[in-house]
Amino acid sequence: MKLSTNFVKDYVDIDVDVKTLAEEMTGVGNEYDSAEKMINATKLVVGEVLECEMHPDSDHLHVCKVDIGTEVLDIVCGAPNVRKGLKVIVAQVGAELPGDFKIKKGMIRGQESNGMLCSMQELGLENKFLTDADKNGIHELPEDAKVGEDPIKLLGLDDEVIDFELTANRGDLLSILGMAYEIGAIYDKEVKPIDVSYNENNEDINDTFKLNIATDNCSIFLSKKVKNVTIKESPAFIKNRLMASGIRPINNVVDISNYVMLETGQPLHFYDADSLKGMLEVRMAKQDEKLTTLDGIERELSSDDIVISDGTRAIGLAGVMGGLDTEIEDTTKNIIIEAAIFDAIKVRYTSKKILRSEASTRFEKGLDPNRTYMAIERACHMLEKYADAEIVGGMAVYDTTNKEDKKIDITFKKITDILGLDIPNESILDAFRKLGFTYVVNNETITVSVPTRRIDIAIPEDLIEEVGRIYGVDNIEGKLPVMPLKTGSYDKTTRQIRNKMIDLGLNETLSYILVNDKEAKQFMKDDKVETLKLLDPLTEERSTLRASMMPSLYKIYEYNIARNVKDISIFEIGKSFYKKDEVYGEERKLATLLSGEYYLGIDNSKKVDFYIIKGIVEELLDYLGYAGRYSFVLPKELPEEFHPGQTADINLNGEIIGIVGKVHPKKAENNDVFVFEINLDKLFNKKTGKMKYKEISKYPAVKKDLAMVVENDITNDTIQKQIKKSAGSLLTDMKVFDIYTGSNIEAGKKSMAYSLSFGANDRTLTDEEINKVLEKIIVELEKNLGAELRK
């Protein structure tokens, strides 16, 4: 909302600097974007062109002698309309114009120039406000303009404008009157009455005009008729105030409807009475009904749109935009004025589809029915005064609204309790008085009458806010609430995982959950899972919720590679999203991506391979207390982004909790990229015991090496399981230390060598005992796995 301070001064007496006013308004909750002069230029003066010659070295410049009262200046001017005798706006040397433009003394192609003759554009008037003449040259002042005067004052553009960013609840401030009450409350000033007087002829509108309101979505509809208007240019003050408020002047009649809307907050609509059929109807649109709006576009309507009809067809979208056929034209003589309130939610729905306008913005926030009457009468007053209108007697009225003040009870104690501030009773009452609220005090209870203009106030808490606003809460002394001592709780495990991953040398990332449609399905395979797409995405690239964390990490990988960063070790704890069997859900996950060199300890880096990332998974799971409960198994379903020979499902107590593997070379063409993802919800479902000390054996362990030749497809896991099974409790540790294929080994076979540790907590094992176990291991390896022992 752009507030013209000249305009609001019609209704409240203030004499403060525009910045101060803006700051004071901010202090009571109304933030502003800018507060400045409408024309932000200095050292301007009215001048008269005494002489105007063509510049000797140019085909378009003129050399002028300009009288500014105190002296005659030589000024070079390029405007086509500059001529002898013209009254002009002169920016003197030293003037500052909008856009940091400073006027300096200069030579233009050999001719001295001591200033500039200005166009309205150069003075900062928005393009949409420029007349055709102003678009093409310098501004031409009226012939009677006095040389040496202030041209801005002369034009009535000496206004100051505050551009407010209002909160959604303060629809009342979308009016000059609302602003006047707010400013009045700050400065303790009365708001002056608005002039709604006019003369009526002795006809009655109700004799020739009918209203038919056929929907609950219109609570009040008022119509007046005026005759014989003269359509012409508006007086300067109307045009200037409209422009200051950001509205383009058109003609006096259209301008008056906008002017009154600005004053009262009530949008009005003017119909050419002669294009109507003696009635206006309000109803819901028929499905697929068509209407060509003022802007010439044919709109297809739905049954959620409120329309105005002439009894035969829709002629306007209520609260949003009028129809083309009934608009005011230069030849219009007779007018039907509409002042109505339509359902805020319905108008919001329609305006979102069609257009946000000054009118729809006001309807959406709700309106005061008392203002509906005020606005239609104010419009009659203005039309009579500035458009020579003859006002037809009577008013067509449909009104279901309550126009009484709202009465709200509140106690002094409730106010001070909630604010936590001891405000004297008189100060509380004074705040209400300043706001223009009347009240009755009965012991501890105040009954406050809230005027209908304050539609935002409905409950006692709203009144507390008003007291806080006007009294000021800056002097509240902060104190901590007194509550029972207790320890707060938080999710320690997630933090432990984060710290563990950092300990392992990985960088934590924070990625976007929105990816493109294709990426959303990558790195996972579950035919039942549907990805979730936004109804109205900002871009296709961020249109779908990830079903796995890995696409997000892969994007980060690509971002880094594109910047020539090759060693990437990253992880993230986050969420992925799905729809499965009509259920919408999200899962917490940990994802990791490694590429390039991975740090393995002091000064020891190694090119990442499957076993490194597997080692990270193991270290993490062991750290979290799952040691011995997980295994790496061939994936049941292999997502196509994974390498078929270097990928494993992570199985924890029989449930797949994640996947680890190499990114398929088709996707990561030039680099080896490894990823894993663990579903933390599934992981945390598996409970773990506390960390406990395990006794260290006092007796030395005995090491034995065992090498065997087996078929290539027998995995280490199978061999280790067999050894463990055969060995029983005396085997304390086992490591694979050599894998060999090549000469001396039959094709299709491999040699595997293990180092086995044997021991017991209660004795030193004898050779006999150990040999017996070894023998059993060997026999069973031979029998069950077809292994041949290497001697």
Place this chain on the structure above:
Amino acid sequence: MKEQIEQIKVLAKEEITNSGDLQSLDAARVKYLGKKGELTAVLRGMGALTPEERPVIGELVNKVRDELESLIKEKEEKLEEEKLNQKLESEKIDITLPSSKVKRGSKHPVNRIIEELEDLFVSMGYDVVDGPELETDEYCFERLNLPKGHPARDMQDTFYITTEYLLRTQTSSVQARTMMANKEKTPIRVICPGKTYRRDDDATHSHQFGQIEGLVIDEGISLAHLKGTLEVFVKHMLGEDSKLRFRPSYFPFTEPSYEVDVSCFKCGGKGCNLCKQTGWIEILGSGMVHPNVLKMNGYDPEKYSGFAFGTGLDRLAMFKYGITDIRLLYANDTRFLNQFDKMDK
């Protein structure tokens, strides 16, 4: 025999003194004092002496032996020290050469802020709670006093997935969830840090951003308590000298509502680029929980009151670490991430 002993002594002394290393010293020891050594041989020859001579010669031999042994020991220590010095000299390195790096990973700046705030509020007895990011219209809006069609919904352009499911626009959704989950309707003290989403993307807005929500409900909670709590929060995060300014504002789920400005921590309130010459920086939205919100989520507004606040985590991280472009937080350039491996002060 005495002469023989004296001669051995002289020769042995000379040999010991001239030993250049531990091996030749040991050879000297064996030669004179060993089992088959020269001095030992003298003792063996004592059988030929008279009983009177024996103790005299024996004493002399022992004396010479002691003398030689201590001489050997002395020489040994000296040689060992020389050897050590040589070793140390040979091990001399250029201490200015680069170190063998010890590398650790790094914590994302936004998560650093979250952990710092969690620690602060947990120390004041708050529980940290989590809520869904894929939220319903009911919890994100309706239960927060924002019915469908409410104009304030425009304050937050929402990513809808269906008419009912959406990406939460605010962590405030967790307010309703926490109140609903508390079946006994006992007092509440929670914070909820998390990701939030709005249809907005430019140099200063990211469509995904972090927020932290605070909610306290009890009997007798006032705006002064909100202010006191926020003072602790802001001073902890932005410095002890920070001052707060409460500006009345509007949020549908609080009444009264306030936007909170903090005195500019860059210029101290004098006015600079960061605070756009105003001396204040807007950092928080807050207010007293709206009675409708209490009621809708099962708390009796006649008995209970509460406060709620919410602030952007990304901006706090940017302020704290001097990050000027929000997009850096989400680009995850390794060269950016690597910088966050240091201790926070």
